[in-house]
Amino acid sequence: MKGFFVGLQFLTRLKIVNQTEWKVEDFGASVTYFPLVGLVIGAFMWAFYSLAYSYIPVSLLMLMLVIFEFLFTGGLHADGFMDTCDGLFSGRDQERKLEIMKDSRVGSNGVVGFVFLTLLKWQLLVNLPIHVVPLVLVSMPLLSRYTMVISIQKFPYARPEGIGKIFADNAPKYALPVATLLALLPILCYEWLYVYLFVIALLVNLIINSYVTKHLGGTTGDTYGFVCELSEIFIILGAIIVSVI
Structure with a gap:
């Protein structure tokens, strides 16, 4: 289970494992458990919502949840989203696009994209029917982290080096099959509605990663975060649509 704890510490602000003991094999092993890390994030979000729902207006509470997720994950995926x-x-050639993404400074596209992302996520959460809030708060981080496993194992990497x-390079071959089983476990509780959200996450991943690969020559650690963040948006949107049909 060391892989799980390494993944939990890398993808969140929780400090459980001594970071000096990490090896490249540990990073690879952690990929299998990304859906479980997402489940932990979702559990904390659901707990926050449950404790505060009776005391805080919905609009403010949902904004606080967006901020909570950002702080809980250290803004890791948001940073990748902005860089991407x-x-x-940028309208540049492939090589220049990758160079821009490595720049630690955030440009105008990143700032505007992050503002739109945050506002959209907030307003989508505000408009969620109350009966699907528990499902979305749990499945949104779970499935979005699952999409990262697909990104890692099914699409080429664009750079010769990098954290991603x-x-x-070190994720085991069984990472995706096992992660898929873990990501499907909530079906036992939510049945068809969760399957619908699972399919949405899968399609969003394939479409966005195909677009990214076409324009960048592959994926990067930043694009993992990009896909993760956009998956959350479409999962919430999908839950709203299916609730009103």
């Missing part, structure tokens, strides 16, 4: 926006939509490359 800067490079992917460590995950891609």
